[in-house]
Amino acid sequence: MGQTTTDHAWSEFWAQQGPPHGCSGCLPARWQSVFATLERTWRTLASRLPQGASVLDLATGDARVLHWIGTSRPDAVLTGIDLAPQLPQPPPGVDLRPATAMEDLPFADASFDAIVSQFGVEYGDTPQVAQEIARVASDDAAVGMVIHRGDGAILSHNLARADQIRWVVDEMGLMAETKAALNDEPPPWPDATAMVAEIVEQGRAKHGDRSAAWEIPEAVRRSLLMGAQAGDTVAGLAALLDRIEAQARNELARIASLEAACATADARDGFFGAFADAGLMVGRTEELSDAAGRVFAEMIAIERA
Numbered sequence: 001m002g003q004t005t006t007d008h009a010w011s012e013f014w015a016q017q018g019p020p021h022g023c024s025g026c027l028p029a030r031w032q033s034v035f036a037t038l039e040r041t042w043r044t045l046a047s048r049l050p051q052g053a054s055v056l057d058l059a060t061g062d063a064r065v066l067h068w069i070g071t072s073r074p075d076a077v078l079t080g081i082d083l084a085p086q087l088p089q090p091p092p093g094v095d096l097r098p099a100t101a102m103e104d105l106p107f108a109d110a111s112f113d114a115i116v117s118q119f120g121v122e123y124g125d126t127p128q129v130a131q132e133i134a135r136v137a138s139d140d141a142a143v144g145m146v147i148h149r150g151d152g153a154i155l156s157h158n159l160a161r162a163d164q165i166r167w168v169v170d171e172m173g174l175m176a177e178t179k180a181a182l183n184d185e186p187p188p189w190p191d192a193t194a195m196v197a198e199i200v201e202q203g204r205a206k207h208g209d210r211s212a213a214w215e216i217p218e219a220v221r222r223s224l225l226m227g228a229q230a231g232d233t234v235a236g237l238a239a240l241l242d243r244i245e246a247q248a249r250n251e252l253a254r255i256a257s258l259e260a261a262c263a264t265a266d267a268r269d270g271f272f273g274a275f276a277d278a279g280l281m282v283g284r285t286e287e288l289s290d291a292a293g294r295v296f297a298e299m300i301a302i303e304r305a
Contacts, residue, residue: 033291034153038118038146039068041288041299045116045144046072053113055079056136058102058129059120060087067091069116079112081105083123103128107136114142119154119297121145122265123257130278133302143280143302146288147271150262152296162255164203164212165248172199174217175241178224182237188228196221216248281305 046069049055053076057066060080070078070093078093081100090096100106102124115137121129137143148154168174174196181192196217203213220241227237265271272282283301290296 034296037288037290038065038297041146041286042068042116042118042144043072045069045114045142046076049073049076049114049142051075052077054111055114055116056081056105056107056112057120058115058117058133059083059123060090060096061118061120062088063090063094063096065116065118066094070094079107103132105132105136109135110138111136112141113138114144116144118146119148119261122147122261122271126264126271126274127277130275130280133275134278134280139304145300145302146297147265147300148258148262149295149297150266152262153290153294154296155258155262158255158258161212162252164207165216165252167207168199168203168213168216169245169248172202172217174199174220175245178220178241179234179238182224182234187231189224193221193224193228196224212248212251216244219244275302276305279305 042065049069053073055066055069055076055078057063057078057080060066060082061084063078063080066078066080069076070091074093078091079095079097080090081097081102083099083101085099087096087098097106102121115133133143178192178196181195182189185191199217200214200221203211203217207213223237223240223244226232227240275281280302281304283303285301286299287295288297288299
């Protein structure tokens, strides 16, 4: 998977998340304890920053980390960068830089009193990112990273979702089958709609209610019903089906990049070694768990060697 594909997948992901700083990201909204743990972690770091600290967030996404830091420390000067070309509207007071690589930061040496990242650094070229962090961090800067774990809840949830998407899009061939059925009968396409409804129920039975295997065919079923009411053409519905499939494949690309990021973070000798080579050392690590006690990430504190 090329870098352009990954960038596009993440741009699409952020574009679909709804109101900024309140979305659930890579986990379902029902896992609110994960986000509560993350918020506490970043507010704790914020409480230790000097007055007027300049803070850089790498791979900022919807800038929720800067939102948490900024509401705790309104005196902080907040900057976020992300490789995705399109990002949600940032929180007030955040200088957001889209289409900006962690490996080539457009900032002067020793520019920041704190550098943070939540599920970001492990997506980049670790040796280059480590060198850039060392370059733009002040001598006594606080550097904190929340990184993925391959055995954590975030990856397991997303891998299951990828299986569900592949089942409905590839194994069941939902879009191709629906297009063929639409061409076999006139509006309002009752047989095509019944076929899709059957896949909805198969997805529910095989993968669970509210799974992607239910969600995608249900979106198609509703589209057929609304299209019939609105007098849509087969060509118009086919174009809509293409957009739904493209969105599903973008999600598969995003999940593949998540899996690769977890593998990077799990290879600790190489991951931490890259920071050591840049003159940075791991000060402490802390496992982060949800309310059920499931470890989903680690907070890593980095210091000058």
